[in-house]
Amino acid sequence: MFEDPETWVAIAFVILMAGFGYLGIHRTVLTALDNRTARIKAELDDARRLKDEAAKVLGDYKARRASAEREAAAIVAGARAEAERIAADAKAKMEDFVARRTKAAESKIALAEAQAVADVRAAAAEAAVNAATRILSGTVKGDIADNLLSKGIAEVRQKLN
Structure with a gap:
């Protein structure tokens, strides 16, 4: 039995554990484990708090985006x-x-039309006066003819214009 290496390993392990127990190493290991547990718990709490803050910030940004989209739609x-x-x-x-x-x-x-009508009337009156003057001057002679001719021309001009 003392020739097996496993036996000597087991005896060394028991001696080592007894030495650790005598020196109080188990308390140091337990304290280190407790400290590590506390640190991990604090990190988890911080992570949970940061997650909650991130969710709040995300909600704020989503609300701002929705507001900006509504404002953009209103502007459009x-x-x-x-x-x-x-x-x-x-x-x-x-x-x-x-x-x-x-x-x-x-x-x-309309103005051009009225002007054209007036021009045509004036030209017709002038032509009529000239024609009447030639006809009357050829048929009637003397002072009476001149007097009648002047009165007739004036009357024709007055009626045609």
Whole structure:
């Protein structure tokens, strides 16, 4: 039995444990294990606290993002409404401009038409007066003819103009 190496290892182990027990090493090992347990527990508590803080920060950022998205949607909707209003105003101004230009053109046409009619009347009156002057001067002679001719011409001019 004392020849087996396992026996000597077991005896050495028992002696070592007895020495450790006598010197109080087991208390030191237990204290170190307790300290390590406390440190691990503190690290776990810190990790839990950091996780809770991270979740809170994440919630805050999600709320901010949702708020920013709502604000962006409101800005886009406002811009669309403003663009539609500007387009409607531009369309109304363009229609008003076209109506004014059409009215001005119609006025110019009517004025030109009236001027043309007046010019034609004046030319017709002048032609009629000249024709009457030639006819009457050829048929009637003397002071009476000149007097009648002047009165007739004045009367024709007055009626035609």
